[in-house]
Amino acid sequence: MKIVKSVREMQNLSSQIRLERKSIGFVPTMGFLHDGHISLVKESKLKSDFTVVSIFVNPAQFAPTEDLEKYPRDFDRDENLLITENVDVLFYPDIEEIYPINYNTFVEVENITSILEGESRPTHFRGVTTIVAMLFNIVKPDIAVFGQKDAQQATVIKKMVYDLKYDLEIVISPIVREKNGLAMSSRNVFLSNQERKDALVLSQSLKLAEKLIHNGERDFSKIEKEMNNIINSAVTSTLDYIKAVNLENFIPVEIFETGKSYFILIACKIGTTRLIDNLLIKIT
Numbered sequence: 001m002k003i004v005k006s007v008r009e010m011q012n013l014s015s016q017i018r019l020e021r022k023s024i025g026f027v028p029t030m031g032f033l034h035d036g037h038i039s040l041v042k043e044s045k046l047k048s049d050f051t052v053v054s055i056f057v058n059p060a061q062f063a064p065t066e067d068l069e070k071y072p073r074d075f076d077r078d079e080n081l082l083i084t085e086n087v088d089v090l091f092y093p094d095i096e097e098i099y100p101i102n103y104n105t106f107v108e109v110e111n112i113t114s115i116l117e118g119e120s121r122p123t124h125f126r127g128v129t130t131i132v133a134m135l136f137n138i139v140k141p142d143i144a145v146f147g148q149k150d151a152q153q154a155t156v157i158k159k160m161v162y163d164l165k166y167d168l169e170i171v172i173s174p175i176v177r178e179k180n181g182l183a184m185s186s187r188n189v190f191l192s193n194q195e196r197k198d199a200l201v202l203s204q205s206l207k208l209a210e211k212l213i214h215n216g217e218r219d220f221s222k223i224e225k226e227m228n229n230i231i232n233s234a235v236t237s238t239l240d241y242i243k244a245v246n247l248e249n250f251i252p253v254e255i256f257e258t259g260k261s262y263f264i265l266i267a268c269k270i271g272t273t274r275l276i277d278n279l280l281i282k283i284t
């Protein structure tokens with residue numbers, strides 16, 4: 001596996017690969033890799049000839065009050081995991097390479113970014129779309145793989161790709177969970193033993209929602225109440241939001257309609273760690 005740190009070198013390498021008529025699959029990450037990230041890598045390997053993974057903890061998507069400084073990092077471990085997966089290139093730029101002094105350009109998707117995660121983290125998506133747009137210009141992928149774990153992020157990026165006419169395909173990969181249901185996240189490392197137990201309320205409440213819908217419930221306010229009870233049963237939990245939304249535009253819905261698909265989304269603090277999880281559900 002080749003490690004590339006320079007933007008120019010990555011661009012030249014990608015141009016070369018495209019000249020060879022090989023397709024490039026791309027997986028952007030912030031590192032501290034887990035099986036969720038690895039599932040995206042496997043998807044990229046399946047769907048393309050040449051896989052590039054990036055590791056860059058992007059300051060632009062963290063608010064000053066958030067956990068940029070303490071975001072977990074372990075480059076050697078990440079490198080070994082990616083070698084095991086036969087990744088072709090690890091793009092690992094320094095911060096100055098991406099945001100030199102006097103960096104002035106930002107990419108912003110409107111509307112969908114002002115609700116849910118965007119409401120709780122007002123500058124977050126601007127940071128995400130800026131780095132992803134830049135990485136697309138550096139890596140020049142044919143496909144880019146994102147996780148359903150960050151469902152709103154994936155939808156925002158799809159919208160950016162559509163609006164800005166990027167010539168590439170966005171692939172969304174399902175959520176990878178621990179055996180007990182906890183959605184894998186780099187931030188899970190912050191959880192104490194008690195908090196790890198409490199964090200299960202996120203996936204448990206989504207499971208309950210799935211069951212209630214399966215049993216015929218179509219009124220989300222009733223489902224939300226039951227989900228709330230589960231979330232509140234954990235001593236260390238502080239709910240941010242529970243919402244059901246349309247897949248395409250993330251507009252909240254109250255009554256589920258037959259034949260349509262929805263995301264049910266949760267954001268919740270466990271202790272001081274903010275976690276998100278979601279369920280993609282088709283009403284049959």
Ligand code: AMP
Nearest residue numbers: 029030031036146147149150175176184
């Ligand atoms: P991050 O390193 O947290 O920025 O995540 C990089 C990519 O991995 C994003 O597309 C995430 O949605 C995806 N991802 C994170 N956790 C999971 C998971 N548990 N299952 C699937 N994909 C994930």
